[in-house]
Amino acid sequence: MSKKLYVGNLGPDADKASLKLLFSVFGAVxxxxxxxxxxxxxxxxxxxxxxxxxxxAQAAIAALDGKMCGEYTVKVSEAKE
Numbered sequence: 001m002s003k004k005l006y007v008g009n010l011g012p013d014a015d016k017a018s019l020k021l022l023f024s025v026f027g028a029v030x031x032x033x034x035x036x037x038x039x040x041x042x043x044x045x046x047x048x049x050x051x052x053x054x055x056x057a058q059a060a061i062a063a064l065d066g067k068m069c070g071e072y073t074v075k076v077s078e079a080k081e
Contacts, residue, residue, distance in 0.1 A: 002030055003057035007064075008046040008075035010034065016047070023049045026063065027056025048079055 007019065020032035034047035051057040057078075065076040 001054055003051050003054045004079040005049045005051065005057055005061065006046065006075070006077050006079040007049060009072050010043065010045050010047060010074065011070045011072045012043055012045075013070070014043065014047070019047055019049060022064070022069070023051065023060050026051070026060040028052040 005023075010019075014034060016032045016034055019034065020029050023029050023032065028051065030050040030052055032047065032049045035044045036042060037044055049060075051060065061076050061078070064074060066073060068074075
């Protein structure tokens with residue numbers, strides 16, 4: 001069963017390709033996207049990753065939550081409905 005993850009405190013240069021690449025180390029990524037401002041098109045600093053497997057998603061959370069990605073300490077958790 002797939003698991004949706006919240007990824008917060010992303011740097012301004014983060015894009016969906018880099019987000020997908022980062023999480024693909026832990027397993028298959030169905031989708032990765034960064035939320036953008038509708039008017040400016042700029043990143044709001046957070047995004048979501050949908051992973052195919054719950055165990056792999058938990059491994060990604062354990063490995064990445066609170067870690068430095070570039071100059072930013074990212075927050076990774078299960079997305080709330």
